[in-house]
Amino acid sequence: MNSTFSTEIANNPDLMHVVFESLPEPTFLIDKSGTYVEAWGGRDRKRHHDPAAVIGLNQYQVLPSDKAIWFSQVIVDVIDSQTAAELEYALDPKELPCFEGTEGPQQVQHFSALVIPLPNTSLVLWTVRNITEFKLALDKLAVQQIELERLTYIDHLTQIYNRYALDVLLPEAIEVAKLKLIGSAVLMIDIDCFKEYNDHFGHLQGDEILKTLSHAIRTWAKGDDLCFRYGGDEFLVFIPNVTESESLAHAQTLQEQVRQLAIPHPSSTVGELLSITIGIQHCRIVPQEMDAEKFISIADKALFNAKGRQRGSIHQLSENGKAPD
The missing domain is CATH 3.30.450.20 (PAS domain)
Structure with a gap:
């Protein structure tokens, strides 16, 4: 050289x-x-x-x-x-x-x-x-990345997943359910007469109710359940690996836990206490053509039917989106 x-x-x-x-x-x-x-x-x-x-x-x-x-x-x-x-x-x-x-x-x-x-x-x-x-520095960056993802995915008021997270996580969860051939359910949850509650107590107190209910949902949910704030006073929960009867019983448990909160709601048409209405769509085996939009649409239809028939109730549609006989 x-x-x-x-x-x-x-x-x-x-x-x-x-x-x-x-x-x-x-x-x-x-x-x-x-x-x-x-x-x-x-x-x-x-x-x-x-x-x-x-x-x-x-x-x-x-x-x-x-x-x-x-x-x-x-x-x-x-x-x-x-x-x-x-x-x-x-x-x-x-x-x-x-x-x-x-x-x-x-x-x-x-x-x-x-x-x-x-x-x-x-x-x-x-x-x-x-x-x-x-x-x-890499470890610190990884922690910051996790926190950034949390802030991106989490609704700041209720501290559960937001709509952006739903668009990302729910389709993935549905595809996993298809691969594993497991029964799954989507629950649409609505606070009864929430507008009337806000009109009576004010929006700040209404925000406290949203926080309280979201905490109740997080406590009630199982480890693999995905809980989202769908919008306003509506929440969505995806439950994998569950039978039709189990999803109904699980929804009834949530309703009862909300009743036990004993939150006064003098403007409610359902009763003296705060209550929720739940619509359920369950699939014994998630069909290949079923996507997140269809899953949510049927559960939302079940919620609409429940609110139309009797608020404070639970309504479950069959896999074809029709009411059970």
Whole structure:
């Protein structure tokens, strides 16, 4: 190689040692048995312990056994194949006795390493980069992403899924039900005489009722149920893996739990307390042609029929969207 650097190295071999020592990240010379022969660089004690502390030690004397086995195999593979390898790993200083009582990081550190074979030798250069700050930044970003998705999917008032979430999550849930060949139901839930409640108590108190009902729905719902605020005072719940009788019994339980809240509603035409009307569409096996829009439409029709016949009731349509005989 004809370059200024290579010429300088050829004329002054000790210069390579100076170069390695000046690097902010450590580099280790390790033989095939896993023994640290030399170490350079890595002077930043906030990111690394003194690399020289491991010189003369075998990896089994330095590292936890699982890491020692892994790293030893990597070294053998790199030397035998004469092909460099890259890997990422984490080390807890508390599990590295050779650094006990020495200056360096005290928390778990994350590293990426490039293991390079030295031609015609049984040695490798193990160059290390501390990526802990990068990993922590990724973790923070992931948490922020989860929070952003939560804010995007969750109705701010009721703290259950909103219509945007419904458009994303309900079609997926229906497709899963089709694949698993399981019965599923959609419940449409409406607060009886909610406009009259708002007119009597005011919209701020009406918002409190929406919060109370949504909390009741979340408490009542099972683990796999999907609960949405459909709009205004209407809520939608998708219940997978449920029979027709179970979906009806589940709806009756919710109605009873709402009654037990004993929320006064003097303007209601149903009774003295707040009540809900529920429409149900159940499919024993969700048909391939059934999509979210059709599922909701039939459940909404059941709700409409229930409100037309008797508010505070439950109405269930058959799979073809007709009232049962």
